[in-house]
Amino acid sequence: MAQLSYRDAVARGIAQEMRRDERVVVVGEDIAGAGGVFKTTVGLLDEFGPKRVLDTPISEQAILGAAMGAAMTGLRPVAEIMFSDFFAVCWDIVVNQIAKTRYMTDGQVSLPLVIKTGNGGGLRFGAQHSQSIENWAMAVPGLKVVTPSTAEDVVGLMAAAIRDEDPVIFCEHKGLYASKGEVPDGEIVDSLGTAKIRRPGRDATILALGMMVPRALAAAEDLATRGIDAEVIDVRSLVPLDTRTILGSVARTGRLFTVEENPQLLGWGAEIASIVADEAFWDLDGPVQRITTPHIPLPSADSLEDLVMPSAESVASTVEKALQS
Amino acid sequence: MAQLSYRDAVARGIAQEMRRDERVVVVGEDIAGAGGVFKTTVGLLDEFGPKRVLDTPISEQAILGAAMGAAMTGLRPVAEIMFSDFFAVCWDIVVNQIAKTRYMTDGQVSLPLVIKTGNGGGLRFGAQHSQSIENWAMAVPGLKVVTPSTAEDVVGLMAAAIRDEDPVIFCEHKGLYASKGEVPDGEIVDSLGTAKIRRPGRDATILALGMMVPRALAAAEDLATRGIDAEVIDVRSLVPLDTRTILGSVARTGRLFTVEENPQLLGWGAEIASIVADEAFWDLDGPVQRITTPHIPLPSADSLEDLVMPSAESVASTVEKALQS
Amino acid sequence: MKLPLSEHRYGEHGVVLPPERSDANDALDVDLDRRRQLYRSMREMRTFEKRAYDLFMKQLVKGTSHLSLGMEAIAAGFGAAMREDDYTFATYRGHAHTLARGVPMTPVLAELLGRANGLMGGKGGSMHLTSVEHGMMGSYAIIGAHLTIANGAAWSAQYRGSGQVAVCFFGDGTTNIGAFHEALNYAAVYRLPVVFVCENNLYMEYTSIHDITAVPHPAADRAPAYGLESIVIDGNDADEVHLAAVTALDRARSGQGPSLVEALTYRHGGHSRADPGKYRPSEEVEAWKAYDPLTVYRERLVRLGVSEDELDAIDASVLALVDAATEGAIAGELPSPESAFTDVWADGGWSWRN
Amino acid sequence: MKLPLSEHRYGEHGVVLPPERSDANDALDVDLDRRRQLYRSMREMRTFEKRAYDLFMKQLVKGTSHLSLGMEAIAAGFGAAMREDDYTFATYRGHAHTLARGVPMTPVLAELLGRANGLMGGKGGSMHLTSVEHGMMGSYAIIGAHLTIANGAAWSAQYRGSGQVAVCFFGDGTTNIGAFHEALNYAAVYRLPVVFVCENNLYMEYTSIHDITAVPHPAADRAPAYGLESIVIDGNDADEVHLAAVTALDRARSGQGPSLVEALTYRHGGHSRADPGKYRPSEEVEAWKAYDPLTVYRERLVRLGVSEDELDAIDASVLALVDAATEGAIAGELPSPESAFTDVWADGGWSWRN
Numbered sequence A, B: 001m002a003q004l005s006y007r008d009a010v011a012r013g014i015a016q017e018m019r020r021d022e023r024v025v026v027v028g029e030d031i032a033g034a035g036g037v038f039k040t041t042v043g044l045l046d047e048f049g050p051k052r053v054l055d056t057p058i059s060e061q062a063i064l065g066a067a068m069g070a071a072m073t074g075l076r077p078v079a080e081i082m083f084s085d086f087f088a089v090c091w092d093i094v095v096n097q098i099a100k101t102r103y104m105t106d107g108q109v110s111l112p113l114v115i116k117t118g119n120g121g122g123l124r125f126g127a128q129h130s131q132s133i134e135n136w137a138m139a140v141p142g143l144k145v146v147t148p149s150t151a152e153d154v155v156g157l158m159a160a161a162i163r164d165e166d167p168v169i170f171c172e173h174k175g176l177y178a179s180k181g182e183v184p185d186g187e188i189v190d191s192l193g194t195a196k197i198r199r200p201g202r203d204a205t206i207l208a209l210g211m212m213v214p215r216a217l218a219a220a221e222d223l224a225t226r227g228i229d230a231e232v233i234d235v236r237s238l239v240p241l242d243t244r245t246i247l248g249s250v251a252r253t254g255r256l257f258t259v260e261e262n263p264q265l266l267g268w269g270a271e272i273a274s275i276v277a278d279e280a281f282w283d284l285d286g287p288v289q290r291i292t293t294p295h296i297p298l299p300s301a302d303s304l305e306d307l308v309m310p311s312a313e314s315v316a317s318t319v320e321k322a323l324q325s
Numbered sequence C, D: 001m002k003l004p005l006s007e008h009r010y011g012e013h014g015v016v017l018p019p020e021r022s023d024a025n026d027a028l029d030v031d032l033d034r035r036r037q038l039y040r041s042m043r044e045m046r047t048f049e050k051r052a053y054d055l056f057m058k059q060l061v062k063g064t065s066h067l068s069l070g071m072e073a074i075a076a077g078f079g080a081a082m083r084e085d086d087y088t089f090a091t092y093r094g095h096a097h098t099l100a101r102g103v104p105m106t107p108v109l110a111e112l113l114g115r116a117n118g119l120m121g122g123k124g125g126s127m128h129l130t131s132v133e134h135g136m137m138g139s140y141a142i143i144g145a146h147l148t149i150a151n152g153a154a155w156s157a158q159y160r161g162s163g164q165v166a167v168c169f170f171g172d173g174t175t176n177i178g179a180f181h182e183a184l185n186y187a188a189v190y191r192l193p194v195v196f197v198c199e200n201n202l203y204m205e206y207t208s209i210h211d212i213t214a215v216p217h218p219a220a221d222r223a224p225a226y227g228l229e230s231i232v233i234d235g236n237d238a239d240e241v242h243l244a245a246v247t248a249l250d251r252a253r254s255g256q257g258p259s260l261v262e263a264l265t266y267r268h269g270g271h272s273r274a275d276p277g278k279y280r281p282s283e284e285v286e287a288w289k290a291y292d293p294l295t296v297y298r299e300r301l302v303r304l305g306v307s308e309d310e311l312d313a314i315d316a317s318v319l320a321l322v323d324a325a326t327e328g329a330i331a332g333e334l335p336s337p338e339s340a341f342t343d344v345w346a347d348g349g350w351s352w353r354n
C-alpha cells in the first residue's frame, strides 16, 4: 500500500500490463522520451525500450489509425491523445473506423486498443483545451468509455481496458493528475462497466464522474451537517453503464442528481435521466435534476471558470433546495 | 404554389438568398459543375458563376476552415459536407473553431455560415454513410442545428440559416430528398428555434425529427383508428430548442414519446426527456419513452436496416402499449 | 514532374488520353504462367462486376456500389505479387481487390445482395468488403482513413517480424485529404512495410482531379515530401503494374520502408451506381475504353503465343464461376433479425448496460 | 534539399547549430528607419514576454502560456511588412504576433491575468489572443486548423477585391498534421492571397522535429507538393525575414498566390510554462541563445551607425511601456460573472432554448 498520484498511477497501470503481455505497445506525442506532457508515461521508455514506446509526429489520425491497424493484426496498443479536445482532429478514426469495424465485418475484426487522453477543465486552459468529451464517445455505438476518479481506479481500470477485447476510451481527468491516493501493492485489475458507491446515503442519489466525484463527496459531507444523507455514486464507466447500481440507488433514495462537468446539452446525465424517467418513474419522489456546466464554451479566466463549473457548494445547495421543496 | 422535391428545395432556398445578398457563396465537393452528388445545388453555378459557386478538393477541413475564415471577414458561406458522417474528418473545425470563436474572442468575431449536409439512414449505405449526427452538434455550445422535414421548411429554414449571424448546421435528410411537397411561390423565410405541431392531439405527444416526422404522422393516423389521438410535433430545430411548444404539449397530453433515428445513447430525446423530467415532472401521467434505433451501428442490408430503425408500426405499437398499461 | 503553380488553373483541365498502344511491354520480365494468371484474374473481376451491375439493374442490389471496370490491371497486378499473408486495405471501390486475394465470389455477391451468406452477413455491404482469413483487411468508405490503418498493420508486421507487407489502394482524389499526408509521413518515419497505391483514374466523384489539385501528379508529385521516390506507372498494363508491385513489396519486406506508386487508369463507368458519368468528355471515355486493360492484355498474350482458344476457355470458365456465384447469392436467405444485434462487442453482443 | 528516406532515422537527431555570425546581411536593402522600427518591435516583444514570465512566477498568470523568446525576428519582420488591413493568424504562441500588429500591451497582459480589461475580457486567455480591429484575427490552440481558416480570410479578400493578404504563422511540428496539407493545396488551387510562415524552432513540444519527420525541412521540402517554391530563411535575422515577407506579400497581393516560408529559429525557453526544456542539448541551447535575434540586430544597427545611446533610449521607452501595461493589467478588475454568459451567440447571449 503506497500513496500514489493519479498521474503516476497511469504509468503504473500501463507498465503492469506491458510486463505481462508483449503485445502491449504505447504511442503518442512526446510520450516516450519526455514521459508525456502530463508525465503519465514516465519510465515506460526506459523499461520497455523504443520498440514498444514510441514518440510520434503531430498526426492524431495517423496515430489512431496505426493503433487500429495494429490492434486488428495482433497487437494491443495504448495510444495517447494528449488533450481530449484533440479527438476532434481524429474523430473519423474513432467513430467511423474503430467503433464500427467489428460490427461491419460481422465480427471478423477485433480491436483491443485503448485511447488514453487528458480530459476536462479546471486548469484555466480555455475552451479548446478543457472539454469533457466522454459524452461525444458515449453517443457512438462500439466504444467503451471509462473515467477513473482515484489513483487506485486508474491502475485497475487501465489494466481492465488493456485486457478488454474492445476499444476503450480512457479519460484521465487533468484536474486530478496531481491528486494522491492509497494504492494497494501488486497487480490490480478492475472491471469495466461498474459504478462504485463512494458514500452510502438514504435521502438522495448523487451521480458524478471524474473530477466531479470529489466535489460531490464534499457536497455530501456538507449536506450531512445539514441533516441530508446523500449517496454518492462514482459512475466510472459510461459504456458499459452500470444501470443496476444506479437504478438500485434511486429505488432506495427516490431522488436523483447528476453532477456533470460537461455543458448541459447531451451530457451523460441526460441519458441517465431518460433511463430513470422511463424505468424508475414510479420510484421517483421528485424530478431528476442535472447539475452541469451551463451550455457555454469554457472561459479561460480562473474566476470565470470556477464560476461556471459545478462546485461542491453548487451541488450541495441544489440538492438541499430540491429536497426542501 | 408548386410541387417541389425536398432536394430541389435546397437549391431554391440557397438561390433565393444568393440573389438578395452578394456575400453568399457556396463551396463543396462536386457541388458546382455537377450540382452536388445529391443534386441539391443544381443550377447555382449557371446562375451565379464560378466565383460564387466552387468545387473543392476532398479536403473537408480546408473547406470548413475556408468557410470560417471567409465568414469572419465579410462573406456568408454555405459549405457542403456531402454525407454528415464526414463531419468526423473536420470535426475540429466545427466544434473547436467555429463553435467557440465568438465566445473566446468576447464577441469580436461573427461567423454567419451554414454547413449543409446529407444526413441520416434508410438508403442502405451502411454504417459509415448513414449516421444521424445532429446530436453530435447539439452537444457543442455555439452551434445551431436544424433539420427540416418538408420541402417548404427546407426553403424557409435555409433562408433563415443563411440570414442568421451564427453558424448553423443544416441537416438535410437523405431519405427525404426524393419526397415532394407544396411550396408557396415567392420569398420564404422561416425562423430557427421553432417546432411545429404537425398534427394536434390530446392523448400523447410524439416528438420527431427529419425522416421520423412522416413516420410519426403515419403512426398517429394509425393510432387514431384505434382511438388514440396523438399530437405530432416536428422538432425542426435542436438548437435553439423550442421547449415552450414541447412543454406546452406535454402539459396538455401528459405523455411524451420521442422518435429518434439515432442510436439510443445521447440522442436528442435524452435531453428532452431530462428537461421534461425536471420541468414537467408533475405534468406527466407516465414515463417519457424514447423510440430510437438500438445502440448499434447501422447494418447495410435492407432487411436489417428496416428492422432496426423506428418505423410507423413500431412507433404506433409503442405508444399504444404505453397508453394501455 | 511538378509544374510551378503558375501552370495550374482552378476548374480547367484538358482531355487526358491514355498512352499509345505499343508492344514494348511484351518484353517485360513476367513469365507466361504468371501472365495467364493475370489475365484470368482480370477476367474474373470484369465478369464479376458486370454481373453485379446487371443485378443492380434488376434491383437486386440495394444501396450504392462502386465498380472498377477498366481498372482491373492494378488489382490483378498487385494481387499476384502479394504473399498469402500480406494485408490488403481497399476503398469502397474494392470488389476487384477482394477477388484478387482469392475471396470466393459467392459471399462477395451475396453481400452486395444483403444476404445471410454474404461475406459479412449483410452488415457491411458493397463498400466494406472484408475477409480477414484472406488478408483482405477491409474496404473503407471514408476517404483517407485506411491509409493510416494500413500503417498499423504494417507496424504490427514489423513488430512481430513476420515479413508481411500491407498494401493500401486509394484514388487520386484521396491525395488531397489530411489523412493522406499524415499516413505518408508516419509510414516513412518508422520505415513501415507498407505500399501505397494511388489508382489515378483522373476523377474524384464528378470532378477532374486536375481542377482541384496544385500539381499534375497528385500522388507522385507528393512522394518527395516524404523522402520517397516519384513513381508513375501505366495502370492499365498488368505486367507493368505487376513488376512495380514486386519491386515495392520487396523493398517493404526487406526493411527499406514504404513506397508510393501512382498508377494511371480510368473507370469505364460512373463513380457509383447513381452516376452516369456525363461530366467526362466522350472523346476521353472512348479512348480509354479502347485502351481497356483486358483488351491490351489479351492481345499481348496472343502475340506471345497463347491461343485464342485457351483464352476463350478461361473466359468461359470464369463465366461459369460467376454464374454459380450468382445462383448462390440469389439463393441466400435474408439475414436473421438477431444478426443485427451481434458483434458490436467482442462478447458477440450489443449490450451497453447491465 | 530533400534527402532520400534512407538518410532518416526515427529518434535520431544531432545537435542543430545556428548559422555563423556574419555581417553579410548588413547590406540588405532595408532602410535605417525601418531597421529602427524592427529593433523596437523586437524589443517590445522581448520585454513584454519577459514580464509575462515574471508574472507567471508570481502566480499572477494562471493557466498555460507559450513564449516566443528568441523568435522575435519573425514576428517583427513580417509585422513591419504587412499592410494595416492585412490579416494575421497565429498559434497559442501568439504574443509577439499580436504586438506586431500594434495591439496595445495592457489588454494583452490583462488577458493573461484573466482580467475584465483583457483583450477578450478574460474569456480567451493567452492561447487565443485576438484583436479584429488590428487585423489580428486570432490565435488558435489546436494544431493545424488556423491554416485552413487563414485561407478563408484570403478567399474573402480575393472575392471582395480588397488587396488584403492573410499571413499565417505556425511551427515545424504543425507540418505533419493533415490540415497543413489540405490548407496548402487548397490555397494553391484557388491561388489565394495567403502567406504561410513556418517558424521552425526545431522542436514540437518536447520532441525534435527531425525525429519524426521524413524530410529535413518540414515545410520547405513539402512546398513543391503544392507547386510552390522551397524557401528557407534565417528566422533570427529580422532583415532577412522582412525582405522575404515583402516578397511573399507582394506575390500574394498581385494575384500570384500563396507562399510557404520556412524560417529557422529557436525558442530560448521551454515549450510552455510547465516545461523547463531539458530535452535539448545544452550546447545547442547555448549556441542559439548567443545567436539571439536582438543581439544580432543591435550589433548590426551599431555597425550601421546607430548610437548605443539611441538604442538604450528605445529599450528604456519600451520598458516604461511594459511597466505601464503591467500596472494597467494588475489594476484590472476581475471579469463580471455575467460576462461568462455573453457572446455565445450573435444576439449577445447564451440561450439555447425559449
Ligand SMILES: Cc1ncc(C[n+]2csc(CCOP(=O)(O)OP(=O)(O)O)c2C)c(N)n1
Binding pocket: B029, B058, B060, B082, B086, B089, C093, C141, C142, C143, C144, C170, C171, C172, C173, C174, C175, C199, C201, C203, C204, C205, C271
Ligand atoms: C472524407 C470523405 N469525403 C468525401 C467522400 C465522398 N466520396 C466518396 S468517393 C469520392 C471520390 C474519391 O475519389 P478518388 O479518391 O479519386 O477515388 P475513386 O472513387 O476515383 O476511385 C468522394 C468525394 C468520402 N467518402 N469521404
Ligand SMILES: Cc1ncc(C[n+]2csc(CCOP(=O)(O)OP(=O)(O)O)c2C)c(N)n1
Binding pocket: A029, A058, A060, A082, A086, A089, D093, D141, D142, D143, D144, D170, D171, D172, D173, D174, D175, D199, D201, D203, D204, D205, D271
Ligand atoms: C491537434 C493538436 N495536437 C497536439 C497539440 C498539442 N501541442 C500543442 S503545441 C504542440 C507542439 C507544436 O509544435 P510546433 O508546431 O513546432 O510549434 P511550436 O510550439 O514549436 O511553436 C503540440 C504537440 C495540439 N495543440 N493540437
Ligand SMILES: [Mg+2]
Binding pocket: C171, C172, C173, C199, C200, C201, C202, C203, C204
Ligand atoms: Mg479517382
Ligand SMILES: [Mg+2]
Binding pocket: D171, D172, D173, D199, D200, D201, D202, D203, D204
Ligand atoms: Mg516548433
